[in-house]
Amino acid sequence: MVNLEVWQQLTNELAAKSITLVAVSKTKPAADVQALYNAGQRDFGENYVQELVDKQPVLPQDIRWHYIGHLQSNKVKYIAPFVYLIHAVDSFKLLQEIDKQAAKHNRTINILLQLHIANEDTKHGLDERGMIELLDYYEAQKDTLQHIQICGLMGMATFTDDEAQVRAEFARLHNFYKHIKATYFIAQPQFNTCSIGMSGDYNIAIAEGSTMVRIGSMLFGARG
Numbered sequence: 410m411v412n413l414e415v416w417q418q419l420t421n422e423l424a425a426k427s428i429t430l431v432a433v434s435k436t437k438p439a440a441d442v443q444a445l446y447n448a449g450q451r452d453f454g455e456n457y458v459q460e461l462v463d464k465q466p467v468l469p470q471d472i473r474w475h476y477i478g479h480l481q482s483n484k485v486k487y488i489a490p491f492v493y494l495i496h497a498v499d500s501f502k503l504l505q506e507i508d509k510q511a512a513k514h515n516r517t518i519n520i521l522l523q524l525h526i527a528n529e530d531t532k533h534g535l536d537e538r539g540m541i542e543l544l545d546y547y548e549a550q551k552d553t554l555q556h557i558q559i560c561g562l563m564g565m566a567t568f569t570d571d572e573a574q575v576r577a578e579f580a581r582l583h584n585f586y587k588h589i590k591a592t593y594f595i596a597q598p599q600f601n602t603c604s605i606g607m608s609g610d611y612n613i614a615i616a617e618g619s620t621m622v623r624i625g626s627m628l629f630g631a632r633g
Contacts, residue, residue, distance in 0.1 A: 411444045416628050420449070423622065428615060431475050433607075433625030439464050441629055446472065454496075454623055458484040465491055477623055479533045482506040490514050496563045496604060496623075497523040499535050501543050501550075504557060511556035519560045521604055524585060526578040527567040534564060537585060544593050559594070561602030561620070562586045566610055576613050579605050583618035 416432075423430050434442045435456040442453055446469055455461040456478035465474060473493040480495060482503055488495075489510035498504060498520045511518040522543070525534030535543060540562075547554070564582040566575040586603045594600035606614025606622040614622060 410630060411441050411448075412628055412630070413444075413448050416445060416448060416450065419624065419627070423615075426615065428619060429602075429621040431477070431604075431621060431623045432628050433477065433623050434464075434629060435460060435478075435625065437629045439467050442468055442472075445628065452493075454625075458487050461492075462487050475623075485510045486513075489518065490516075492518060494519040494521065494560065496521045497533060499523045499525075499533055501546055504543075504547065504554065508554045508556045517556050517558050519558045519599075521561050521563040521602060522559065524562050524564045524582050526564040526582050528569075528574070528578075529567055540585075540589070544589065548593065558599055560599055561604065562589065563602075563604035563621075565607070566605070566614075572613060575610050576617060579610075579614050579617035579619070586618075 419430055429452060431452045431454040432445055432450050433454040442464065451471065452473045452475060454475040454477040455464070461474060461476060474491060475494045475496060476488055476492050477496040479497055480503065485506045495507060495518060498507070499522070504520070507518050507520060522540060523534035524540060525536055562582060562585065566578040569575065582605055583603055590600050602620050603618055604621040604623065605617070605619045608624050608627040611622040611624060
């Protein structure tokens with residue numbers, strides 16, 4: 410069941426701060442997505458390629474679909490025709506594949522690079538050195554990558570009740586985001602997204618500079 414009251418409160422709060430709300434609808438039925446769409450939500454996030462591919466044709470075509478899970482290169486082709494933003498890009502190989510598949514559909518796909526900030530091995534993403542190496546390589550090769558747009562960074566904090574740790578991890582990502590913007594994208598206004606914060610920690614993320622939050626359970630209830 411969609412909690413429209415919470416959605417309205419979140420929408421008002423985030424709009425006042427120019428923060429994008431991505432409603433994470435993974436494992437939830439298309440009817441729940443439709444209900445939130447009818448209320449005015451347009452950005453929705455999914456973690457699984459097959460689930461996204463199943464939902465996209467049966468829902469309004471002006472939805473901005475965000476792919477927020479770990480993406481394998483061989484799955485890019487399934488979402489390339491319609492995906493709005495791919496959140497968790499962590500290799501140059503994946504960048505190349507997204508560009509290749511976007512070119513087939515004569516479109517540009519927006520992407521975020523994932524920085525690993527959590528004290529958890531199960532979370533994906535590049536460390537700072539790996540991110541800089543990827544961007545240096547991208548700078549040298551970007552004339553061959555005409556169908557992707559790097560729009561910012563994303564990351565996931567450690568799953569912990571220690572708010573100080575979460576705050577420090579978000580601050581680390583935001584500071585690195587500012588460094589990357591100043592170093593590589595200073596003349597590109599499209600590089601404007603710092604995607605941190607989920608249902609359990611979005612307030613901390615906003616305080617630390619988030620421009621985009623990914624909210625699931627607050628809106629849709631706990632996953633089954």
